[in-house]
Amino acid sequence: MRSTAHSVRAEPRLSCRHRHRRFASAGQxxxxxxxxxxxxxxxxxxxxxxxxxxxxxxxxxxxREMDTNFYGPLLMTRAFAAILGAHGGGAILNVVSALSWFTAPGAGA
Structure with missing residues (x-):
């Protein structure tokens, strides 16, 4: 993510901020x-x-796994969708792991 942010910053017409945050609640x-x-x-x-x-x-x-993998993207999408809509639109990209497509012994929880 940081390298992508640096590449975008190099483009004079674009602005990019990389934020790595952990949230504990919908309010945050x-x-x-x-x-x-x-x-x-x-x-x-x-x-x-x-x-x-x-x-x-x-x-x-x-x-913990559900909070991170399901509720995190859900809450972020809901919170930012209003901002994107208010400014004429935008894009939401949800990145998933290959682990979400395949099962493995011992990876049930």
Whole structure:
């Protein structure tokens, strides 16, 4: 992501800010979206894989994975969609891992 941000910054007509953040609540996501200003592109690139059997993974483990892989992009998309729409449109890119397409023993949770 940083190299992409640097490449975009080199283009004089474009502006790019790379932000690596961890949010604990929908309120924090909304506040970050409001503070971001005029955004044309949102790239959701967060993802984790916790190697644990589905039946062995505790609720906290499964919850952490769901918070990062599902709720994170959902909350970011909802918060930034209003900003993109208010400024005439834009793009939201959700980056996923190859692990989301294949199953592996022990990768259930």
């Amino acid at each position: 996501v909304k506040a970050a979206a409001a503070a971001a200003g005029d955004v044309q592109v949102l790239i959701n690139n967060a993802g984790i894989s916790i190697g644990s059997l589905l039946v062995a993974g505790g609720e906290a483990t499964i919850g």
